[in-house]
Every structure is written in structure tokens, then in C-alpha cells.
Amino acid sequence: MKRKISYFLTIAIAALAVSCDPSNEFKGYDNVSFKINYPEGFASDAVYSGPATLLDRNSGQSYSATADAAGVVTFNGVLQGSYNLTVSQTLGNAEFREMAPELAGDLKSDIMLSGNLLQINLFSDADAAETREVDLVWTVKSDIVFSKIYGNGTKTTSGGTFINDRYWELFNNSNETVYLDGLCFGYIEGNTMTGAVTNPFYEQYKDALFASAVIRFPGSGSEHPLAPGESVVVAQNAQNYITEERPLSVDLTGADFEAHYPDSDMSTDNPDVPNMEVAYKAIAGARVFGTTNGSYIMFRASDTEIDQMDKVTSPDGGTIAYLRVPNEMIMDAVQQFLVEDANRVIHEELDASFVLLGTSTPLIAERKISHTEADGRIVLQDTNNSSQDFVVTSYTEGATADYLQPGQYDKPELM
Ligand SMILES: [Ca+2]
Ligand SMILES: [Ca+2]
Secondary structure, three states: OHHHHHHHHHHHHHHHHHHOOOOOOOOOEOOEEEEEEOOOOOOOOOOOOOEEEEEEOOOOOEEEEEOOOOOEEEEOOEOOEEEEEEEEEEEOHHHHHHHOHHHHOOOOOOEEEEEEEEEEEEOOHHHHHOOEEEEOEEEEOOOEEEEEEEOOOEEOOOOOEEOOOOEEEEEEOOOOOEEOOOEEEEEEOOOOOOOOOOOHHHHHOOOEEEEEEEEEOOOOOOOOEEOOOOEEEEEOOOOEOOOOOOOOOOEOOOOOEEOOOOOOOOOOOOOOOOEOEEEEEOOOOOOOOOOOOOOEEEEEOOHHHHHHOOEEEOOOOOOOEEEEEEHHHOOEEEOEEOOOOOOOOOOOOOOOOOEEOOOOOOEEEEEOEEEEOOOOOEEEOOOOOHHHHEEEEEOOOOOOOHHHOOOOOOOHHHO
């Protein structure tokens, strides 16, 4: 009760301060409040205590605040505009078990709580006075995350685009060694290149995502360790793509693995680089793994498990069957848009937003660095909100293509 009184007292004092302002100049709305609710299945007295960010959709200006003892976040001095609110907090496994024993089951991972409210219009006192509610959802926090995606190809000197030089980099963001054996990643069916097309799988199924192709790290369980703070590079093909025609490409002969398609005339096998297993391929004739502007997910599944997963044709027709990957299996997800008004293929709780790639190639999307531990281990930012977690770097006229090289975690733009 005491807390409640002091909360309302704060509002009253703040309101008084605004009304007494002699300059009469609008300094923004105070006490813009959001009540953050835990997901269903959590203890009824669980109160959110983490941060939240309010982002101006046009200017990009952001406001940060931390929830009070009642689970309410309050922002002050907020200028007029249209906003997105994002909430995200990591919850340790012990806390998760205590707050939601039934949901936790025998899960041993930490979890991530996240929530979003999009297009919050703050244009009047009434808009600002409304206390909106945000319902959090939870996902398993992944130890391995996508750290770099180079997928949109390079330019040739004759003005063409060459897209065979793709690679993906995965990073162990935890403090324990993780085995890559059996880890899958796949790209999602859908169109994120234009606002003119919506994605029927996304519209119709809220509990799963649909993969067009899935590749998997080989090994029986303990063959491919990845130490904390280390990364692994998976090339589409482990070739050196730098030629006179393609001076801005990359040399991928040093990749750790490659996504070789044995049945494809566009896929070259480098005998020195181990191949990923092709775990699923919706389009039998697909010649390479990966797509331009692709959105990617990571999960663990054996052949048997993939056999047991549903294969579903698109709700708007067609005979191609995509692999249905339930949301709760997905460890990391990165949604990529070519243009800002493209339509979603990945659900909000897995990625609150998207990496905006833009059309200037060659470009690379890279996860930012959150902080460096005392022992020097880099920790990447993973709030399941790709517009904040990733930075896109594209080519500057006259520069070299060194920024596209894998394995770089000391770039200023990642800080
Ligand atoms: Ca090979
Ligand atoms: Ca993530």
C-alpha cells in the first residue's frame, strides 16, 4: 500500500511540476506508463523488475527506464510521436524454476522474457495518461547465436551481382563449451523484400515457423566443441571468391564448415572443409543453401526428429512442403528485411524486429558486442530484437572489402 501511495505521489508531484512550468514550453509528456505482465504460468505475485525501451519510430530517439516495485515502467519528458516499446530481460534458470515450476519442467537453460507494443501514438495528454499493458512471453535463452550473416552477395566489375559467396557465423555466447554436433540452422519461407506481399505461414500459424532448408553440424555429440566466446564459420561453399571480376568478394577457404549440396551443379565441394549435413530441403531442385535477405533460425534436431516434424504446404497453395519448426524449439532467430515495410516471417517473441539490410551491396549484418567479461571473453548482444542487436555495414566507395572477412569482433561499429 505504501508503495502505491508513493507511486501516485510521484505522479502528482510531476504533474504539478509540469503545470507550474513558467516558460510554458512543451518539454514532453511525463509519466508515460506501461504495466508489464509476466506470461501465463508464472507465479501470480511475480513482478517484472527489468528494463524497457521506448523508441521513436521516426526520429530513432529512445528513452530507457526500469520497472518499479509494481512492475510498471514510467518514462518522462517523452516528445510527441509514434513509439515502439520493447521489453527484454534474461531470467536465470533457478529463478525461472521458482517462478514457473511447471513451465520449467526439466529445462536447464536460462530464459529470456520479452514483450513489445508497436505503434504507440503519443500526441495528446490523454494518450500520455493512458497506462498500457504489455504481456511478456518467454523463450529459451540460447548459448549459441548468429553473429554474422553475409548473404546478399557482391558486385562484379561488370555491374552484376554474385551471390555464391555467402557465409554465416555462429558464436558461443555462454560461459561454457557447447558442442555443435546436431545443431541445425535453416532459412524461413517467405518474402521480406517488399511491403506488397504478406506471408501466409506467418499469418496463419502463430506457434511455429516454416523452414525451406535446414543444414546441420555433423558429429555424434562431442566431436565439435565450441569454446565460450569462440565462433564458427559456415560457408555456402568454402571457395575463394575473390577474382578480378569480383574484387569485393571474400575468401572462404578458411571456413570451418560448408553447406555443400551434392546434387547441385552450383555447389562445389572443398575436400579440406567438412560438409554440413543437409537435414531438410523443401525444394528438391534448390541448388544452394541460403537466400538473399533470408531470415534464419537455429534449433537442435536429429534426422528422426525431423522425420517426425510436420511438413506443410503454404496456406495460399502450392505443392512444396516446408518443415514446421515449433517456436519452443527455436534457440535463436534473425529476421532480415530488404526494405522497412516488408512483412514478417518470424514471430515477435523470437525476434521483436528485423535487420534492415537495404540495397547497397556488398553488406554484412553483424551482432553487436554487449560487453567484455573480466577474463576478456566477448559477450554479444541478444535481446531477441534484431534492429537493436545487429548493425549492417555496407560498402564505401574506394574502400577495401576487408570488413566482409569473417571472425572480426574488434570493429568499432560493433561497440
Ligand atoms: Ca567439403
Ligand atoms: Ca536471440
